[in-house]
Amino acid sequence: MSRKLKNTFALLGVLIILLLLGFGYIYFLQKPSIKERTAELGSLKALSYDPNVLDKMLKEKMLKAITLDSILSSRKFNIPKELSSLKFFDFLNQLSTKLSEKAKFNIEYLSRNTDKEFFLYDYRISGYGSFNDLFQLIYGIEESKELKKVTKLNLSNYIFAPENEEPEFLINFTMNVAVYFSSNDRYATATYSENNLRAPRVYDIFYPLIRTEIPPNINSLLDVQGAKLLALVPDGAFLADARGNSFLLIEGDEVYLGYLTTIDYKWKKVTFVLNKGGIVETVVLNLDRSLRK
DSSP states (O other): OOHHHHHHHHHHHHHHHHHHHHHHIIIIIIHHHHHHHHHHHHHHHHTOOOHHHHHHHHHHHHHHHHHHHHHHHHSSOBOOBSOOTTHHHHHHHHHGGGSOTTOEEEEEEEEEEEETTEEEEEEEEEEEEOHHHHHHHHHHHHTOSBOEEEEEEEEEEEEEOOTTSOOEEEEEEEEEEEEEEBSSSTTOOSSOOOOOOOOOOOOOTTSOSSOSOOOOOTTOOOOOTTOEEEEEETTEEEEEOTTSOEEEEOTTOEETTEEEEEEETTTTEEEEEEEETTEEEEEEEEBOGGGOO
16 A cells, blocks of 8 residues: 555544544534523524513503502501511600690510511500500500500509699509510501501590599689678679688689589579589578678
């Protein structure tokens, strides 16, 4: 075999080896990558929307979100997401503006706990005030849009009797309050609006029907106890108290602990209705016979 023919066969063998290597590279290495890239390209083409279609889809999603939020907003209570423990202090500061000047209370943060799938902050509120102040405080907490619950309540009566002033019947109170929140916004609304927290006035069930504390006569009104009817005049009734102070009164005038209700010119007498610590009395004073003409 000539040298030229040997070189030809050698080159042919090298060519065959290169072809085999190239085929193996394409079949075993590039083909899986091409298949993967083809699948990726197909998924990208599937997500290739017209901008107008995308804008329409966005508006539909936004409308659905607004509808869902309006449903949450119309609910009486919401549970906020990731609530700060300081927010309850601000809430009570705002609520305190609805209380009278007599009401005083302190707030104490206790702990963070869990209740099923929700979290809650536990607070203690202690103080005193009138019954309507206490009712307003509880009403505001229980009716708040963001869910809050009074979990414990202890009450005791408290009589505040400053010198020369009418006694006030107040209430000492201690309550525990749970403030709920969640780790997600499933129960919250984007457009938060607080409920009406103004409580109606209610009858004071702690006000005693019969009281030993009687307000002082700070306005120097006629004290019917020991008073005398001196004369009946066209303008009303002329009376004097036990100290000799004289008063000219007409029907409806206020006296100490009550009112002058009736002037009877025919029978020469006057009638008073007095409230002595919850005990209502009718007192009649007749004209002193020694003063009649």
